[in-house]
Amino acid sequence: MTLDSPILSVDAVSRRYRLPRRTLFGPAPRLAAVQDASLVVGRGEVLGIVGESGSGKSTLARMVMALERPDGGTIRIDGVDPHRCGRAELTKLRRRMQMVFQDPFGSLDPRRDIGWSVAEPLLAASGLAREERRSTVLDMLGRVGIDPDAAPRYPHEFSGGQRQRIAIARALVTRPALLVADEPVASLDVSVQAQILNLLMDLHEEFGLSMLVISHDLAVIASICDRVAVMKSGRIVETGATRSVLTAPAHAYTKELVAAFV
Numbered sequence: 219m220t221l222d223s224p225i226l227s228v229d230a231v232s233r234r235y236r237l238p239r240r241t242l243f244g245p246a247p248r249l250a251a252v253q254d255a256s257l258v259v260g261r262g263e264v265l266g267i268v269g270e271s272g273s274g275k276s277t278l279a280r281m282v283m284a285l286e287r288p289d290g291g292t293i294r295i296d297g298v299d300p301h302r303c304g305r306a307e308l309t310k311l312r313r314r315m316q317m318v319f320q321d322p323f324g325s326l327d328p329r330r331d332i333g334w335s336v337a338e339p340l341l342a343a344s345g346l347a348r349e350e351r352r353s354t355v356l357d358m359l360g361r362v363g364i365d366p367d368a369a370p371r372y373p374h375e376f377s378g379g380q381r382q383r384i385a386i387a388r389a390l391v392t393r394p395a396l397l398v399a400d401e402p403v404a405s406l407d408v409s410v411q412a413q414i415l416n417l418l419m420d421l422h423e424e425f426g427l428s429m430l431v432i433s434h435d436l437a438v439i440a441s442i443c444d445r446v447a448v449m450k451s452g453r454i455v456e457t458g459a460t461r462s463v464l465t466a467p468a469h470a471y472t473k474e475l476v477a478a479f480v
Contacts, residue, residue, distance in 0.1 A: 225396050225428040226259040226282065231291035232452075233277050251277040253452040254291070259396065264422060264429040266443035266460065268436060268475065274452040275432045279400045282430065283317050284308065295396060316394040320401035322385035326373040332359075333369030336388045358387045361424075362417060379410035383417065390421060400432040415442055436479040440464055448472045 233252040240247065252274040259265045267275045280286040282293055284300035292299055298311055316339070319325055326335045337355045340346055346354065356366035362383040373381055382402065389397060399418065403411040419442050422429055433439055439446050439460060446463050448456040448471065456469040467473045 223261065224258040225261050225296060226257075226430065227292075227294045228255060228257045228278070228282065229292045229294075230254045230256055231278070231281060231288045231293060233274075233281060233286065234289050250452050252281070252288075255449070255452070255454050256291075257447050257454060257457065259428050259430055261395075261428055262426055263445065264419075264431060264443045266431045266433060266439035266446040267449055267454075268433055268439050268446055269449035270434060273449040275434075275449055276400055277452075278449070279317070279398050279430065279432050283315060283398055284312075313392050314394050315396040315398065316389035316392065317398045317400065318382070318385055318389050318402050320404050322378075322381040323373065325385050325388055326381060328373050331370050331372055332364075332376075332384050335373070336369075336384065336391055339388060339392050354391060355387075358391045359384070361421070362387045362390075377410075378406055379414060382406065382414055386414075386417065386421070390425065390427075393425065394427075396428045396430065398430045398432070401434070402431070403438060404433070404435070411438075418442060436464065436475055440479075448475065 231252060232250065232254055234248045234250050237247045237249055255278055257265065267278065269275050277286065281288050287301050293301065295311060295315055298307065300308055300311055303311065326332065333355055336358060337351050340351045340354060356369060359366045359369060364380060364383050364387065376384065402418065403414050406414060415438065418429070421427060431439065431443055443460045445458060446460045447454045448463070448469065450471045456463060456467065456472045463472060464476055467476050
């Protein structure tokens with residue numbers, strides 16, 4: 219892991235949302251969801267972002283994935299700003315970055331079998347022949363602990379933990395360099411959470427993945443992250459090695475989080 223040439227660089231990024239007008243003629247108020255946030259993710263590093271609900275974590279993740287556009291600042295993935303490149307270049311860049319959501323139904327079409335859902339990113343991002351795609355999909359399903367023979371089944375036929383495994387397979391089937399995981403275990407039972415976190419770490423080591431992990435749970439951050447960034451009210455208030463931040467937090471808000479965690 220090195221920070222000299224990071225896979226992801228976020229520099230002074232901000233995002234504001236227009237709120238409904240309070241009066242007929244008055245200006246529409248704005249909510250600052252993210253304010254001047256900066257961070258880097260080194261190659262092969264797992265960086266966690268932790269904070270309470272509404273702190274801006276997920277908004278920052280969506281901007282990294284070019285699902286939302288920042289109002290200010292820059293984001294670079296492998297040196298490329300996804301918000302300032304053309305469609306063809308963005309399509310190419312998306313092969314290098316993928317996302318896992320809290321609810322796997324967000325990435326699995328209930329009308330399609332899981333084999334199709336896992337294969338879909340390959341259709342858009344590679345020139346593989348049909349049999350090569352099928353082989354790649356079955357291999358990835360096996361790697362995440364799903365029986366490849368289950369490829370013709372539909373999402374509703376699986377448990378929540380299994381669906382998250384399928385969503386992870388879909389995210390990794392193009393072999394991205396950066397995986398953004400937004401609350402990847404928050405909707406799962408505690409016993410299943412540990413299995414999914416262990417799976418993510420196994421895949422991180424196997425593929426040399428860089429990961430940005432979003433969570434409100436310090437236990438999740440402590441178990442898998444090399445470094446952690448703490449967010450409050452849209453700002454990153456503290457960043458450091460996970461062990462150092464958890465054992466000797468510097469910011470008052472981080473101290474509150476750690477006290478609640480302990």
